[in-house]
Amino acid sequence: MKNLLIIIALLPFLRATATSVPAAAKQEFYSIRIYSLKNAEQEARVDKYLQSALLPALHRQGIADIGVFKPVGNDTAAVRRIYVLIPLKTLEQYTGLPATLNKDARYLSDGADYVNAPHDNPPYIRIESILLQAFPDMPHHAAPGSLKGAPANRIYELRSYEGPTEKYFENKVQMFNAGGEIPLFDRLGFHAVFYASVLSGAHMPNLMYMTSFEDMPSREQHWKDFGADSVWKKLVADPQYQHNVSHIDIVFLHPASYSDL
16 A cells, blocks of 8 residues: 555656657658659750649648759750659658649649650650658758858769668668767768668668758868768778678759759
């Protein structure tokens, strides 16, 4: 009886303690669409669709900070590309997106040229789709609002790190999180937009992340500082993090004029 009375007396304290412990932030999901385009006409058609139809429709669904990017030198590339980054709160939001768009009369009207394109005059060559989940140590994307200068001069660097096996890939993810690579990027001012594991894509097992800079000289200086940093030197020499990357792809991007990011 005495023990019961003690527990009853402590209940308010226990409740206060339980509610004072913050819950772990829920990890976002990201959809990256890569449009491959054969010429300037297709690029203009997809630009119009994204700016006038898709982004407004996603905004109406409460999806913000949609990034639209084009590779540096896109105008002279044999195959032009447009990258679209869509942050999502849940997998259900991702899987339900096509049906939701098909019910949006304004979207169907504003995007009619794209949606109803004939088979012999499509607006693109193909679309690559990548599904990702944010890292636990950066569960939510960030817009690089503190960057100075004109947005057209900004460099968004999209990196993909492939692992030789799933186990090595998981080790590299751990290196970013528990290993402290994310805080290092933060301290050196890389303005990361996201870090994420690829759940479905063409280069698995791999992770992807995006950092941003005011211009290319700023990017070069940041990576020079990164390579010289004592924390990085210690981390990259740590025996537990050896051989966890087998291939790296790097794409330099500029934001489209209508991009949210």
